[in-house]
Structure formats: C-alpha cells, structure tokens
Amino acid sequence: MARKDRPAKKQTAASRKPNGGDKPLRGAERSAYFARREAAKVLRTVLEGDARRRAVGSIKSLVYSPSIRNKRATFALVCETLKHLPVIKDVLRATSVLNSKWKRQEELLCIIAYDILFGKESSATGDAEKLLLSRKDKLRSALVHLLEKKRVKHIKELMPQCKISDMPKPRYVRVNTLKMDVESAILELTKQYAVDKDDMVPGLLKLPPSTDLHKHPLVLNGSIFMQGRASSMVAAALEPKPGWWVLDACSAPGNKTVHLAAIMKGKGKIIACELDKQRVKRLEATVRLAGATNVKVKHEDFLKLNPEEPCCSKIRAILLDPSCSGSGTAIDRLDHLLPSYAADDTGNSDRLMKLAAFQKKALEHAFSFPAAERIVYSTCSIHQIENEDVVKSVLPLAASHGFQLAPVHPQWPRRGLPVLDGSQHLLRTDLVEDGEGFFIALFVRKADKRPEGYAERETCERYRSKRFLRKKMDFVNYFFNNRFRMLLYPQFRFKKQR
C-alpha cells in the first residue's frame, strides 16, 4: 500500500505528542503528563455525576476501568485534588486564571494547581502546565493569603473530612460455609496473612489493614466474601433457622442474601427481592458464586409484594436493608471527598428526607407479612433521620402487629441514640471507632401475638403432613402384611387398598 493511501493512525491521548511534539518526553515526565490528563477526565466525570447526584461510578471504579493506563498515579492525583478542591478553586479564582478559554479545562487546571501547590512541581510540558507555572508565585502567595484569612497555619486544618480516611481499617472476610469450613479458610489464609477470628460474627475473619484480596483464589471462587464487620452483623442479627422461608427485601448485590443462605445451611428458602434490573444481574452473580441454591431471585418492587401470596405468607424472617444515604460507608467509596458530602452532612437535606420516607414505608410493609416473626432493619447511614427516627415512627404500627424491639448483638458496646424507648436494643457502629457507620434494629413478634389465621394455618399444615405420614405408614403395613398373598395371587394386589 502506498504511504499516502494508508489510513491515518487514530490519535490517542498517549500517542499524541505534548508540547507540539518537537521534543520527545522522558519516561517519568511522559507518564506524569498523561496521568494528569487521565486524572482530569476522571475528575470531570466524578464532579458532573456528583452535581447531578447520579454517579456514573465510584472514584475507584472509574480509575480502575481499562481505559486508564496509569492507575496508581491517576488515583492518587484524583483523590488528592478532591481533598484540596475548595482551596484550589479559591486560589485559581483569586489569581483570575479561569478565564473563558481555560474554564473548559478547569479540572486539568485544578490537577496541575494541586501539583504546583502541594505535590511535585509539574514540568512545563503542556500548554496548561506552562500557563500555571508562569503564575506559580502568584498561586503560592494567594494560598498564603487564604490561610491567613481563614486564620489557620496549615492546609490540613481546612480539610477535617480527611482525618477519618487516614485511619487504617482492618480487612474483614466472611467464610462462605456453603463452600468451605472456617478452619480450612484460616489454614489457607494464614499462609500469607495474619488472621484472627472475629468475636461477634461466626465465620468472620480479620486481616491486617490494606490486605488486597481482590484476586485471591478463595475470593474468586466464592469460598470467602470480602464483607465488612458491621455489614456481616446484619444477617447474623436476624438468626433465621435452617428450613425457614426468609425474605431479603432489598437485596442486591446480595452480600447479606448469601450470608443468610450460609446461616441457614442452604436449607429452606430465601426470596431475594430487588427492584433495579441491572442490580438483579449482580445479585444473581453473587448467588451463583456463593453456591446458594435455596435462593430465589425476584425482580420486583418490595412495596408491591403481596404478603398474602402463597410464597410470601410462609415468610418467617425479613431482612430489610433498603437504599440509604450510605453516609456510613462514604469513606470506603471516597464520597466524603465530594462536594455534595458537605451539603448532606447536616442530616436534613431533601434527599435524606425522601430516603427516610421510603425506609419508613418499606418497614411498615414488612410488618404486614402474616407469618413474620423476626424483622431486621439496617442502614449504612450515620443519620438519625434514617435510623432512630424511622424506627420510632413505626413503633405504634409494629406494636399493633405484635412486634417489639429486641436486643441486637447485646454484647456490642455502641447502642442507638437515646431518642426513643428501647434505644438500648438498637445497634450502631461508629464511623471513627469502627471505621464504618451502620445501624441495626431487630423487631420480634411474640408467638401468642401472631394473627389468628397464621396459627390455624400452621396447625393445618402440621395436620396435613401428619395425615400424609399416617397414609404412608398404612401402605407400608398393608404391603408387609400381605406380601406372601401378593406374590402367590397377583390379582390380589392393591385390591383392598383404598
């Protein structure tokens, strides 16, 4: 093919030569240049999603997508820039850098400004770098001026949200006893790590902070699940018995569903209800991976499940872990670095009130399941409005169905906020002390408070199964008593049997 006929090579960010392409960049310089551009792209997606309160993905998932080449450097740049973002924006505003031409590349300028002000100074490899480096002194004096104005000595004093995230947090894994026993899992994991058994949840193991198990064979084959301590307390608090019918009302991605299946030793039935179609796929994948054959996935709105339907009327335990603000796990997802986090922090935003209204409705619906004896309500939120307030608002209805609050993991030291009767039964985990903020409430219905119909139905079921057994025994006795006659006179077989 003649040279001029060859299709032009598609230019990617990495193949394009920065700085007009006259001088090739050295290795480190080149990777820093591209990491800044990749970080700017991720930062833009994250901030746009946050502004619309519709994240395309978490920071981690965006950085770890295949299109990002330099993942470590990009991740560090995005996180550090986000931590310093309000300060960086103030400095850029004070130095009038963000004119109409550069406004369109605001995220890139923020990344470079971070490097100049707090990181390693950028090399003058691109136009944006050249612009900010030419104003380096102005940027630095604007920062000094800002600190003086806010009456702080160090920039860290302006970033209280970063103190929590710097604390090391142990890695917890839950052994999936449907596939592997706890001792074998410990034996395997201790080949590489220091492993301790958790004293709260059976089968939960504690490993050193920042242990990376994402590619560990036991994780990949579903023998262990990377699940936090507080999250693992939820299914354990429900204590369903093997053989029960159980409902996981809002179940994707299914971590608690498969924990329930393990507690029930794979016996009985779990109905895993999920509204969101995409998340149903993740739920199904989790169930498959765990080998939880007694789980039936239902793509449905929990609020529309009819408690009188045959499958629902048998349900004896309900786990309700509805959508919530996620403020208790925001640190893991790095949400605390986002601008919207500060807005929600007051605990009274519109969004929180809408979530609380849904949570209340869902909990009220759970009480209407006729055979339900135990209901666990949980959130990964630190806000009272989603936790104690929801529980308090449903107490009269709960009582009218014969439910009352019961202690959740009584040995745990942190309990509910004292804003309702029975708050000592509620469980809270603390964002700082425990590294995550969860809330768990357990409602138990006394046997004598079950609706009349249920007691009758149960008696009826018991009666039916007894009658079936009796019939079976009659047949066996008949066969045994008449075996010789049957062999000699084939026409005699079953003649007399009704």
Ligand SMILES: C[S@@+](CC[C@H](N)C(=O)[O-])C[C@H]1O[C@@H](n2cnc3c(N)ncnc32)[C@H](O)[C@@H]1O
């Ligand atoms: C906090 S997550 C559940 C996490 C899950 N329990 C686990 O541990 O893996 C809440 C889930 O409820 C689902 N959801 C929200 N509203 C629902 C509804 N009305 N009916 C069923 N599922 C719902 C959401 O799509 C989301 O997947």
